[in-house]
Amino acid sequence: MSTVSMTVNGKVVASVVEDRTLLVDFIREHLRLTGTHVGCDTSQCGACVVHVNGKAMKSCTMLAAAADGADVTTIEGVANGDLHPMQKAFNDNHGLQCGFCTPGMIMSGIDMVNRYKAEGKTLDEAAIRAELEGNICRCTGYHNIVKSIQQAAGEM
Amino acid sequence: MSEGIGAPVKRKEDKRFLTGSGRYTDDIQMENQAYAAFVRSPHAHAMVKGIDKSAAEAMPGVLAVLDGKQLTGDGIGNIICGWAITSKDGSPMNMGAWSALATDKTRYVGDAVVAVIAETKAQAREAAEAVVVDYDELPVAATIGAAVAGDAPQIHDNAPGNVIYDWEIGEKDPTDAALAGAAHVTEMDLTNNRLSPNAMEPRAAITKYDAAEDHYTLYTTSQNPHVARLVLSAFYQVAPEHKLRVIAPDVGGGFGSKIYIYPEEIVCLWAAMKTKRSIKWTADRTEAFLTDAHGRDHVTNAKMGFDADGNIVGFKVSTKANFGAYMSLFSSAVPTYLYATLLSGTYNIPNIYCEVLALYTNTVPIDAYRGAGRPEASYLVERMMETAARELGRDPADLRRQNFVREFPHQTPVIMNYDSGDFEGNLNQAMEAADWNGFDARKAESAARGKLRGIGMACYIEACGIAPSAAVGSLGAGVGLWESAEVRVNPVGSIEILTGSHSHGQGHETTFAQVVADRFGVPLDSIQIVHGDTDKVQFGMGTYGSRSGPVGMSAIAKALDKVEIKVKKIGAHLLEEPEENIVIEDGQVKATGTNKALGWHEIGLAAYTAHNLPADMEPGLKEGAFYDPLNFTFPMGCFICEVEIDPDTGKTEILKFVASDDFGVIINPMIVEGQVHGGIAQGVGQALLEEVVYNEDGQQLSASYMDYTMPRADDVPNYDVLHHNTKCTTNPLGIKGCGEAGAIGSPPAVINAITNAIGNNDLSMPATPSKVWALIHSARMAAE
Numbered sequence: 001m002s003t004v005s006m007t008v009n010g011k012v013v014a015s016v017v018e019d020r021t022l023l024v025d026f027i028r029e030h031l032r033l034t035g036t037h038v039g040c041d042t043s044q045c046g047a048c049v050v051h052v053n054g055k056a057m058k059s060c061t062m063l064a065a066a067a068d069g070a071d072v073t074t075i076e077g078v079a080n081g082d083l084h085p086m087q088k089a090f091n092d093n094h095g096l097q098c099g100f101c102t103p104g105m106i107m108s109g110i111d112m113v114n115r116y117k118a119e120g121k122t123l124d125e126a127a128i129r130a131e132l133e134g135n136i137c138r139c140t141g142y143h144n145i146v147k148s149i150q151q152a153a154g155e156m
Numbered sequence: 157m158s159e160g161i162g163a164p165v166k167r168k169e170d171k172r173f174l175t176g177s178g179r180y181t182d183d184i185q186m187e188n189q190a191y192a193a194f195v196r197s198p199h200a201h202a203m204v205k206g207i208d209k210s211a212a213e214a215m216p217g218v219l220a221v222l223d224g225k226q227l228t229g230d231g232i233g234n235i236i237c238g239w240a241i242t243s244k245d246g247s248p249m250n251m252g253a254w255s256a257l258a259t260d261k262t263r264y265v266g267d268a269v270v271a272v273i274a275e276t277k278a279q280a281r282e283a284a285e286a287v288v289v290d291y292d293e294l295p296v297a298a299t300i301g302a303a304v305a306g307d308a309p310q311i312h313d314n315a316p317g318n319v320i321y322d323w324e325i326g327e328k329d330p331t332d333a334a335l336a337g338a339a340h341v342t343e344m345d346l347t348n349n350r351l352s353p354n355a356m357e358p359r360a361a362i363t364k365y366d367a368a369e370d371h372y373t374l375y376t377t378s379q380n381p382h383v384a385r386l387v388l389s390a391f392y393q394v395a396p397e398h399k400l401r402v403i404a405p406d407v408g409g410g411f412g413s414k415i416y417i418y419p420e421e422i423v424c425l426w427a428a429m430k431t432k433r434s435i436k437w438t439a440d441r442t443e444a445f446l447t448d449a450h451g452r453d454h455v456t457n458a459k460m461g462f463d464a465d466g467n468i469v470g471f472k473v474s475t476k477a478n479f480g481a482y483m484s485l486f487s488s489a490v491p492t493y494l495y496a497t498l499l500s501g502t503y504n505i506p507n508i509y510c511e512v513l514a515l516y517t518n519t520v521p522i523d524a525y526r527g528a529g530r531p532e533a534s535y536l537v538e539r540m541m542e543t544a545a546r547e548l549g550r551d552p553a554d555l556r557r558q559n560f561v562r563e564f565p566h567q568t569p570v571i572m573n574y575d576s577g578d579f580e581g582n583l584n585q586a587m588e589a590a591d592w593n594g595f596d597a598r599k600a601e602s603a604a605r606g607k608l609r610g611i612g613m614a615c616y617i618e619a620c621g622i623a624p625s626a627a628v629g630s631l632g633a634g635v636g637l638w639e640s641a642e643v644r645v646n647p648v649g650s651i652e653i654l655t656g657s658h659s660h661g662q663g664h665e666t667t668f669a670q671v672v673a674d675r676f677g678v679p680l681d682s683i684q685i686v687h688g689d690t691d692k693v694q695f696g697m698g699t700y701g702s703r704s705g706p707v708g709m710s711a712i713a714k715a716l717d718k719v720e721i722k723v724k725k726i727g728a729h730l731l732e733e734p735e736e737n738i739v740i741e742d743g744q745v746k747a748t749g750t751n752k753a754l755g756w757h758e759i760g761l762a763a764y765t766a767h768n769l770p771a772d773m774e775p776g777l778k779e780g781a782f783y784d785p786l787n788f789t790f791p792m793g794c795f796i797c798e799v800e801i802d803p804d805t806g807k808t809e810i811l812k813f814v815a816s817d818d819f820g821v822i823i824n825p826m827i828v829e830g831q832v833h834g835g836i837a838q839g840v841g842q843a844l845l846e847e848v849v850y851n852e853d854g855q856q857l858s859a860s861y862m863d864y865t866m867p868r869a870d871d872v873p874n875y876d877v878l879h880h881n882t883k884c885t886t887n888p889l890g891i892k893g894c895g896e897a898g899a900i901g902s903p904p905a906v907i908n909a910i911t912n913a914i915g916n917n918d919l920s921m922p923a924t925p926s927k928v929w930a931l932i933h934s935a936r937m938a939a940e
């Protein structure tokens with residue numbers, strides 16, 4: 001068993017967990033924050049993406065213990081007020097259907113916009129499609145997800 | 157009316173999904189919850205000689221280790237297929253027994269044998285590893301070819317030669333005669349590749365048993381919770397129908413795979429009763445590949461005959477359809493009434509004959525996957541038309557144009573009666589948007605860069621809005637395929653719509669509300685859609701086959717008709733005006749020719765206070781309706797795909813994809829376009845990337861996202877989605893349905909574009925770079 005302590009969505013949380021506990025299970029089962037999803041178990045689909053110390057990470061492939069002391073943001077914590085510009089853009093552009101991949105898409109979208117801004121690079125359509133390599137959606141055909149991220153990139 | 161029919165209203169349901177507040181089955185935590193894990197057969201075909209549970213039972217946290225003999229001993233029934241198909245010789249189909257936990261024999265890798273119930277998920281999984289099953293391996297038939305071979309193993313004792321049925325439709329002799337007399341016959345052998353639906357939310361179930369009430373609750377990832385309750389109670393005898401509540405909360409995509417009732421739901425309900433604990437089971441992705449019903453998997457020979465002028469004179473089709481190891485709930489209908497009845501395509505074909513040999517193999521059961529039979533038909537018809545045009549030296553658009561159905565209603569030789577359409581209008585719209593006439597210049601430009609450019613089209617038609625109950629009943633369906641709706645106007649005027657349709661991404665909470673807002677002019681925010689709970693909604697047949705628009709919304713329209721009549725009676729009474737002068741608009745009940753009006757909420761209040769209602773009128777304002785369709789609906793369209801191929805690598809890039817669809821009346825164009833986008837991506841996936849692969853031992857080699865190629869954002873293009881709609885004439889709203897069209901029309905459009913680019917028709921799906929490269933270089937290699 002390990003004691004893990006981290007900041008999740010601005011709140012300090014601590015818990016004693018089995019050593020093998022994945023970060024996603026810590027978030028979903030221990031903290032009952034169920035917006036972060038598990039879609040594939042093999043780091044392919046990106047439904048589990050959260051931000052760890054400001055970087056997008058697949059929480060299904062990281063131990064909770066590895067996030068000890070980290071600052072974690074989940075989909076429940078991204079909005080400062082009503083909706084984050086990325087969340088609003090997905091609503092504006094019909095960037096979601098069943099909603100299961102959506103939290104991961106939004107977390108990846110925010111991360112890519114932040115990175116491109118920090119590096120002074122342009123996040124065009126081709127770049128968004130390449131950056132989304134780690135996120136699978138079965139409903140939307142990606143068309144409106146790309147539009148959503150493009151809109152948010154202009155507003156963030 | 158900005159929120160009514162035709163308005164691109166943003167979705168009401170989005171906020172909970174965007175903020176992580178969606179409530180999917182695995183998000184739910186019950187009191188006293190334990191977990192199930194399944195021991196699955198590692199062999200594709202084996203006798204179960206013995207099960208040693210002792211080590212597992214002794215492990216920490218283990219509550220029960222349950223096997224098939226206990227399950228059948230408790231009277232739990234076998235899983236059934238609900239659509240009876242009769243063979244050519246009049247014999248019934250050969251349905252083999254499928255126990256939710258295998259008793260004597262396993263028939264595919266993934267077949268459940270034992271269920272372990274434990275305090276935690278990890279304990280259940282670890283104990284499952286400790287169960288020792290003694291198997292005696294049997295020879296395996298993993299493919300259609302292996303199942304029909306002379307020395308094929310017998311998978312079910314009651315299905316000699318592994319044949320489930322040998323079915324036919326149409327007239328054989330006239331079709332043979334038409335082909336014999338044809339000026340030209342195009343013949344092709346085509347395979348429709350096996351796919352896994354891959355809804356992003358894996359299947360899950362949570363069950364609860366209340367011993368005091370002898371009552372069961374099942375939360376499940378279902379597209380049709382009422383059908384699940386019916387089948388679980390009537391056929392599997394897990395619980396009586398009135399003692400079982402089935403809830404399908406937010407469901408993360410379905411695409412057909414969540415229609416069926418699987419072994420895991422049955423076992424978890426039964427285990428809840430046995431252990432007096434709530435039981436949760438959630439599939440991991442490999443479990444999904446090993447147990448979710450797959451789709452497609454046809455091998456077909458087809459012959460299409462033309463007269464000297466290019467008119468189609470006959471079409472003969474012989475298909476072998478893989479069913480996997482057991483018959484899933486709707487499996488038998490897919491390669492028959494959902495496939496062969498669409499073989500006329502968008503064309504006048506006077507003679508059609510199709511025979512279908514349905515076969516067991518030692519693979520995952522196959523059932524309906526987005527399109528279900530219609531993608532297989534569309535792929536066949538549209539590849540045949542394209543190849544015929546090339547063989548005849550005809551322009552592919554002109555050959556199609558010449559053979560289009562132009563008068564409606566049109567009776568095909570294979571049951572369907574098309575009610576409406578303007579096939580040439582969609583063709584013209586798509587060709588213009590794709591700049592078809594400018595293709596030669598673009599091809600030359602690609603050639604100058606050493607690339608191969610190709611363009612291809614497909615003019616699909618499909619049948620949605622399944623289906624008139626008496627008609628499908630006469631064809632073997634075990635259920636009626638109507639839909640139900642209830643409209644409750646509350647005393648304050650807000651409206652609840654209870655529907656038997658189920659939304660798992662389709663946006664019903666928005667579009668269904670738009671139908672109501674359109675009728676009464678009340679704000680969308682005052683309308684709530686209730687679905688997915690058998691305790692709330694009386695009954696429903698669920699969502700599949702693009703039926704929620706044409707059937708589900710028609711039921712709502714019918715219930716709204718009844719509400720409208722009562723509202724007008726109340727309005728006439730209160731306003732003291734003749735009923736025929738009462739109109740409902742902008743949320744008000746008005747008397748025409750006067751300035752008298754009542755607010756919508758005043759009607760609701762009057763109905764429930766009942767202080768001043770017309771004589772003999774019952775209080776309250778609630779109406780229900782069952783809507784049984786008069787006919788299938790027939791969405792159709794023209795898709796055009798333009799590709800560029802690198803001859804050095806064989807890699808295909810889609811440069812442009814145009815879809816011109818006829819969906820009838822559209823409620824919300826934003827949502828409809830989203831459905832088309834997603835459908836096209838799945839069709840592009842089938843055409844270029846996806847295939848479930850088995851080796852000859854029946855091991856699935858593609859059972860994770862590291863092995864099965866899901867379309868990703870950089871595999872697909874932007875889509876130009878256009879509409880050229882004609883109103884459906886057989887339902888009250890004029891809707892045809894849009895959920896599957898993208899997946900139905902796109903595979904042949906993509907493949908026709910690639911074969912156009914490489915000048916070789918002998919291409920199968922998925923058109924991987926290695927296959928395409930080999931075809932490009934085959935002529936050169938043959939010469940060397």
